[in-house]
Amino acid sequence: MSAASDTIQDAQTKRPKSYLDNGHTVASWLLTGDHKRIAMLYLISVSIFFLVGGIAAGMIRAELVMPRGVFLENDSYNKVFTIHGVVMIFFFLIPAIPAVLGNFLIPLMIGARDLAFPRLNLLSWYVYMLGGTFGILAMLFGGVDTGWTFYTPYSSLYSNSQVGLTITGGFMAGLSSIFTGINFIATIHKMRAPGMTWFRLPLYVWSHYATSIIMILGTPVIAITIALVAVERVFRIGIFSPELGGDPVLFQHLFWFYSHPAVYIMILPAMGVISELIAAFSRRAVFGYHFVAFSSLAIAGLGFLVWGHHMFVSGQSMYQGVVFSLLSFLVAIPSAIKVFNWTATIYKGSVRLQTPMIYALGFMGLFVIGGLTGLYLSSMGTDIHLHDTYFVVAHFHYVMVGGTIMGYLGGIHYWWPKMTGRMYPDRWGKLSATLVFIGFNLTFMPQFVVGYMGMPRRYHLYYLQPEFQIYHIMSTLGSSVLGLGYLMPVIYLVWSLKYGKVAPANPWGAKGLEWETSSPPPTENFLEKPIVTRPAYDYDAEADEAEFEKLVAEGDPRAYAEVGD
Amino acid sequence: MAAITAPAHDHHGPLHHQFDDLEQQNETYILGMWAFLVQEIMFFGALFVSYAIMRYKHPMDWWAAHTELDWKLAGVNTFNLLVSSFFVAMAVRNAQLKQPGKVVGWLFGVILCSLIFLVIKYFEYSLKWQHHLVPGPSFYYTGEANAGVAQTFFGLYFAMTGLHGIHVLVGLIIFVVLTGLWIARKPIVTEDYIPTEMCGLYWHFVDLVWIFLYPLFYLIPKP
Numbered sequence: 001m002s003a004a005s006d007t008i009q010d011a012q013t014k015r016p017k018s019y020l021d022n023g024h025t026v027a028s029w030l031l032t033g034d035h036k037r038i039a040m041l042y043l044i045s046v047s048i049f050f051l052v053g054g055i056a057a058g059m060i061r062a063e064l065v066m067p068r069g070v071f072l073e074n075d076s077y078n079k080v081f082t083i084h085g086v087v088m089i090f091f092f093l094i095p096a097i098p099a100v101l102g103n104f105l106i107p108l109m110i111g112a113r114d115l116a117f118p119r120l121n122l123l124s125w126y127v128y129m130l131g132g133t134f135g136i137l138a139m140l141f142g143g144v145d146t147g148w149t150f151y152t153p154y155s156s157l158y159s160n161s162q163v164g165l166t167i168t169g170g171f172m173a174g175l176s177s178i179f180t181g182i183n184f185i186a187t188i189h190k191m192r193a194p195g196m197t198w199f200r201l202p203l204y205v206w207s208h209y210a211t212s213i214i215m216i217l218g219t220p221v222i223a224i225t226i227a228l229v230a231v232e233r234v235f236r237i238g239i240f241s242p243e244l245g246g247d248p249v250l251f252q253h254l255f256w257f258y259s260h261p262a263v264y265i266m267i268l269p270a271m272g273v274i275s276e277l278i279a280a281f282s283r284r285a286v287f288g289y290h291f292v293a294f295s296s297l298a299i300a301g302l303g304f305l306v307w308g309h310h311m312f313v314s315g316q317s318m319y320q321g322v323v324f325s326l327l328s329f330l331v332a333i334p335s336a337i338k339v340f341n342w343t344a345t346i347y348k349g350s351v352r353l354q355t356p357m358i359y360a361l362g363f364m365g366l367f368v369i370g371g372l373t374g375l376y377l378s379s380m381g382t383d384i385h386l387h388d389t390y391f392v393v394a395h396f397h398y399v400m401v402g403g404t405i406m407g408y409l410g411g412i413h414y415w416w417p418k419m420t421g422r423m424y425p426d427r428w429g430k431l432s433a434t435l436v437f438i439g440f441n442l443t444f445m446p447q448f449v450v451g452y453m454g455m456p457r458r459y460h461l462y463y464l465q466p467e468f469q470i471y472h473i474m475s476t477l478g479s480s481v482l483g484l485g486y487l488m489p490v491i492y493l494v495w496s497l498k499y500g501k502v503a504p505a506n507p508w509g510a511k512g513l514e515w516e517t518s519s520p521p522p523t524e525n526f527l528e529k530p531i532v533t534r535p536a537y538d539y540d541a542e543a544d545e546a547e548f549e550k551l552v553a554e555g556d557p558r559a560y561a562e563v564g565d
Numbered sequence: 566m567a568a569i570t571a572p573a574h575d576h577h578g579p580l581h582h583q584f585d586d587l588e589q590q591n592e593t594y595i596l597g598m599w600a601f602l603v604q605e606i607m608f609f610g611a612l613f614v615s616y617a618i619m620r621y622k623h624p625m626d627w628w629a630a631h632t633e634l635d636w637k638l639a640g641v642n643t644f645n646l647l648v649s650s651f652f653v654a655m656a657v658r659n660a661q662l663k664q665p666g667k668v669v670g671w672l673f674g675v676i677l678c679s680l681i682f683l684v685i686k687y688f689e690y691s692l693k694w695q696h697h698l699v700p701g702p703s704f705y706y707t708g709e710a711n712a713g714v715a716q717t718f719f720g721l722y723f724a725m726t727g728l729h730g731i732h733v734l735v736g737l738i739i740f741v742v743l744t745g746l747w748i749a750r751k752p753i754v755t756e757d758y759i760p761t762e763m764c765g766l767y768w769h770f771v772d773l774v775w776i777f778l779y780p781l782f783y784l785i786p787k788p
Contacts, residue, residue, distance in 0.1 A: 107583075114583035116593045178604050186597040190589060216600055220608035228615070228724065237700040237720025238713060239615050245713035250618055254611050524582070 016527060018421065018520040033118030034523055039104035040419070041125050046100060047490070049091040049132060056084035058483065060460075061443075061476040067463040077460040078145035079161065085148030086166060090173040091132050093404050094262060097269035098180055098215075099128070101411045102208050104419060106184060108514035108521060109202050111193025111530040116186040124179035131172025138165035147458060149259070152240035152251040156232040164233060167226045174223040177265070181215030184208055193513070195532035199293070202512055202536050203286055206293040207272030210300035214261045214268075217304065222258035225251065249314055256307035264303040266400050267367075268296055270407025271338055274360050277410050278342045280510040281357035282349025283544050285537035288341045295334035302331050309378045313387050321380050328378030335371050339364060350544060354508070355429030359410030362437040366402025370395060373448065388458075391451030394444045402440055409436070409489060416493060417503030421520040424496040428488060435485035442478025446471035511538050579757040591759045598763045602770050609774055612725050616781060619717055624788040629710035630718035633698060635689060636783040642685050643779045649678030650772045653765040660758035665747055668761065672744040675768065679737040686730055690723075699723065722782055729778060732771045739764050 019036045022028070029037055059080050063072045072080060103121065107114055115121050138144055144166040146155040155163050188209050192201070228239055229251070238244030240251040279286045286292055308316060308324030342364060351357065373395040376382045386392060410433075417423055447455075450471035455462060462468045506515040517526050584590035620627045656671035697705035698719050706715045743764050746754045754760050 112583065116583065117597060118581075118583065120597075182597055182600045182604070185600050186593050189596055190593040191583070216604045217607055220604045221611045224608050224611040224728075228612075231724060232720075235699075235701045235720065235723075236704075236716075237724065238717040239619070239720060239724075245711075245717045247618065247622075250615060254614070257611075529585075 016518055016522045018518065019523045020421070020520050022523045031122070033114065033122060035103050035107050035115045035118065035121060036419070036521065036523075036525075038118075038121050038125055039100050042095060042099040042103060042128075045125070045129060045132065046092050046096050049087050050096075050486075052136075053084055053088035053092055054483065054486065056080050056087065057479065060084060061479040063460050064472045065469075065476050067461065067466050067469055069460050072460060074460070075145060076143075078147075078458070079143035081458060082144050082147050082166075083139055086135060086144070086170065089148055089262070090170050091128075091135060093266045093400055094173070094177055095128060095180075096266075096404065096408050097273065097411065098184070098208060098211055098265070099124070099176075101273065101408070101415060102180070102184065102211075102269060105415065105514055106187060106205060106208060107191070108418075108517065108525055109205055109512060110188065110191060110196050111513050111526065111532065112187060112191040113524040113526070115183045116191055117183050120179050121183055124176040124183070127172050127179065128176035131169045131176065134165050134169030134172060138162035138169060141165065149255065150226055150229055151255075152229060152232070152246070152248045153243060156229045156241050157236075157243060164230050167230045170226055171223050174219045177215050178219045178223075181212035181219070184212040185216065188212075193530045193532055196513075197532075199290065200532055200535050201293075202272075203275035203289065203292050203296075204269075204272035207268045207275070207296045210296035211265050211268045213297075213300050214265050214303060218258040218261040218265075221254060222262075225254040225258070249311070249316060252311050252314055253307070253316075256310045257304070260307040260310060261300070261303040263396070263400065264299055266404040267407075268299060270363065270404045270411075271296065273407040273411035273414070274342060274363050275338075276510075276512070277356045277360035277414055278345050279537045279539065280414070280508050281352045281354060281360070282346045283352075283509075283539045284345050284349040285535070285539055286341065287344035287347075288337075289536070291337050292341050295337040298334040299331060302327065302334070306331060306378070309383070312380050312383045325378055325380050329375065331378075332371065332375060335367075339368060339371075353430070355424075355426055355433055356410045356414035356508075358430055358433035358437075359406050359413060362433060362440075363403060363406040363410065365437070366398050366406060366440060370398025370402055373398065386451065388456055389451035390447040390455045390457055393457045394447035394451060397444050397447075402444070405486075406436070409433070409486075412489070412493070414508070415514070416496070417507045418514060418519050418521070420497055420500075421503050422496045422500035423503045423507060424489075424492050424500055428492045432485050432488040432492075435481055435488070437485075439478050439481030439483070439485050443475050443482050444478070446474040446478075450475075509544075512536070579753050587757060591757065594759050594763060595766075598766050602766065605770060609725070609728065612721065612728065613777070613781075616721050616725065619714075619721065620785075623711070623714045623717075626710035626714035627718060628785050628787050629708055630706075630715040631782060631785040633693075633696065633708065634722070634783050635692070638685055638689055639779055639783045642682050643775065645678050645681050645685075646772045646775050649675050649682075650769055652678065653768045657758065657762050657765045660754070660761040663755065663758075665750055665755055669744060669747050672740055672747060675740050676737065676744065679733055679740065682733055683730065683737070686726070686733075693719070693723075725778055726782070729771065729774050732774070736764075736768050736771050739767065 019034055022034070023032075029041065032038060059072070060077075063070050063077060063080075069077070103115070106112075139162075141162050144159070144161045144163055146159050146161070146163060150163070150167065188201075188205060228237075231237055232240055232244070232246070236244055237246075239246045240248055242248055275286050275292060306324055306328040308320055309328045312321050312325075342360075373391070377386055377392060377395060413424070413429055413433075450468050451457075453468065454465070455468050455471075462472075503519045505518050507519070508515075513526075513530055513532070514521075516530065580587055580590060584593065652671045652674035656668050656675065659667040659671065693699055697703055698715075700716050700720045700723065704716055704719070706712045708715065710718070743754065743761065746760075
């Protein structure tokens, strides 16, 4: 791979026609096969759903400020937290990193012209949008009150809210996710550039490979399971409802068989992003490449064996619980490998605290807390006390929000110049990353405490325990800061599209094939087919240092300039 | 960085722009198809697990309910599907040998078999409907089995054979399109046998699912 020698001037004079300029009609976007354009379509869609889910979150937090509630009835509160869960999980967290950043980057990173199946890729976006439409329709027609978990028999026999429409939406989102998974697996196996061996792949690609395995093996199970709930609602076929001879615990098994691995669909791609960010902003190769790569596969594999830890109080066999508890502990091993290896990568690296790095460091802090509190929940004894409390809510938000969204935003900031050809103001980026980190901790740290004290999840009244109020107020305050932190990137990133500095091909001096093509890349990604001759993360800290010393000695202002200033 | 020039692409031939050559494209297609079939197995898998648990919990009722099903009609269908799989295999073989006339002949055989399958299935379903064995408000069962378990049995029967039937229907549409492409001698199929092979893989999968469904629903031994 060539050295990062492109200057801004180079990029401007030699810039080939980018994918953004390959047609400006609406049809050129809506009928495109270009993975980069489809990624942008997904970026817009998931951002809208993030906003919808975020508004619901804001309503939940506002309602919980007062022990007797503020403005929601019991029913409407149930509907609001269900909307929050369904939208955030099925329509934001699961597609966010794979469908936006994965779509955009995987062909670029492996040196391919496109994903293996461009039409399937476009179809996945349409199916996703159709599913999203069903989800929104369900909200408009009165909402759904089962919680995102659709537990039977409530969902299949008793709830008179829009369960059918919501399930249709979830089913479609699942299909779209399966299509993405198939596409990634075929692409990563068969479309790598000459010389791009498996162990020269960026770890980002490895984590998406592991994610795709979960998508293919897990998603169909939830799809057929929630379809059966819908069938049971209509035909009363008696598979999940005990009144009809069915088994509600069977539903929970099938549901969590996917929905626990789904957590890894959310977190693994974020971990992939973090590997890239840590390496690029520490100017070092990721420590223990093979371990980090295989830990992704280990998480994907173990993830399929731990679903029973959601069901310790469901009446499943105690011995089953012991096994699930033990297996759940094992997930901590590959997770810890990743965190330790990232830390070791930073050690003696030449760290640059630019926006993506702040997000990456934030991820590490939050993920460690989220992961360790998971151990409290995977050990049966403590879980009996903590089950269905705010402790659980705080734990999975630390992993799914503190992990996935930090990774997602870090990745968006890191690859934004590549995606759009524009730089954003780094100062604002740093401020937003810091606000997100502070706001997040303020929101969810008190929930650990109030959950441990006994505040159940999915309740909006707690007037018998007025001492809980202070924690809820802290949490709501934090969520306002968090909301501001999320809003800021929307503003300055959109601003940068028109007013941002033009980005060079490789603004961060990072390694990887995606940085060797222009920003934004041409439609077929590379003007010449790349041939890979070096390992991933081929950073040379000593050469960097020498270059820096030279610039300082010459009094060159570039030595002190930060990209984006 | 060393570089080679990307080969020129003929956008009207069977090779798509994202691939370097036909070999890479074919390998990718087949891998993608297998990945799709893996997810199909998991898709049906949840139903098979539900079946296993329910039968394990109610073995006698399960056996009693199954006597309402007609194993002979379904046996004809099983044979019918096996024959169709043979036709598909021959179609793929002749596609490799680039003998379009024979391919079209075999494909017509597949279409005929899938039509026969759907017609027989239609008669089976309508008999169940007449006997009030379709779960729902009109369900009315007077046999030996517990009525609730019988309803679960028929619920799973319709869910699983219905999902399989949908796959047969999709297969029928796929094979009609494929046959049309062969009759028109479109280069996308005549110059490259992989599209035919992918349709064949799908059909073998549909066939295989039925091979499991048949004994599970129609041939239950008395426990």
